[in-house]
Amino acid sequence: MKYSGWPEPGELVVGKVDEITDFGVFVDLEEYEDKRGLAHISEVASGWIKNVRDHVREGQTVVAKVLDVDESSQQIDLSIKDVNEHQHKEKIQEWKNEQKADKWMSIAFGEDIADERYQEIADALLEEFETLYDAFESAAIHGDEALDSVDLDDEAIDTIVDTARENVSVPYVNVTGYVDLECPSSDGVDHIKEALQAAEGEGDVGDEIELSVSYVGSPEYRIKVRAPDYKRAESELEASAERASQAIADAGGTGRYHRERETETE
Known part of the structure; x- marks a missing residue:
């Protein structure tokens, strides 16, 4: 989509070098309909310029800063040198x-x-x-x-x-935490399995979240979360550990969440 209006002074614009003259460079603005700007030779590069073509070429895509806009004369003044690499x-x-x-x-x-x-x-x-x-x-x-x-x-x-x-390729982040689950009762193994199911969310985790729980070494279990951003990932990780800890506590056991791995067994 190209904008039908005019850029604002101070705005950064993308353009294609259309014409090079002894006094400057004409740039077709890629984001605006039928708009063309001029970067005076003094605004093309820092220092003394002997030949403008040493710094730009026809067809080159450049980023320029809008210095001034005069709609009545259809003029847009640009600076290429005022744009840093970042x-x-x-x-x-x-x-x-x-x-x-x-x-x-x-x-x-x-x-x-x-x-x-x-x-x-x-x-x-x-x-x-x-x-x-x-x-x-x-x-x-x-x-x-x-x-x-x-x-x-x-x-x-x-x-x-x-x-x-x-x-759309969505950027995702991955975070990992651990939860220790222990239950001394005779059916403690079953309660731990139920706690792990609770940790996985039983289908309540959003479509954009990937969560998995795996065994590390007794009593430690690894929780991995893949989410669109760190805030959501950390929140889901803590919620998963809390669900497991609460489930095992309800069965008379104990649960403890920590971020670093503590056992030597893989």
Whole structure:
């Protein structure tokens, strides 16, 4: 999706070098419809420049900072030198992400979706999310729940969620903890098995969470959690250990959660 408006001074934009002259570089802005900016030779690189072509080439993708915008004269002044390496990488990644989101919109609603309908859906998503990419990523992780507050009909939301889950590669994190379970009663083994089932959640763990429990060495059991972020992963890990500890305590045993492995047996 390209914006129909104008960039703001101070904004970082992605563009393609369209023309190189003795006095500067013309850049077609990739994120804005029919917008072209000029980076004066003094804004192309630091220091004295003998030949602009030593620093940029036609067709090159650059990140530039918007210095000034004059809509009446259709002029956008840019600076390439004012963008550091970190800003360049971050902006390029953001731009690539939005290209992906644009592709997902086409997959979800068809290549021939009317511009008005596209804009309606995009505006609704951008009311709740910073970018379209963020909206699709959140939909892939949390499903319909992520879009509860988005002003779209159920059919559109279901379409976005289905497309997101089929196309978005969600970043996950893995955390591990341990729980010691002991029960002195004659049927203690059965109670420990029940506690381990409780630790696994018995189907109550969300679709985006992967949780497994394995035997390490008596009385220690390993709990592994894979989740979209550390906060959720840690929360699910602690909840799993708490379920196991509570179940074994109810049977007259003891449970103790710890993060580091304590036995030597694998």
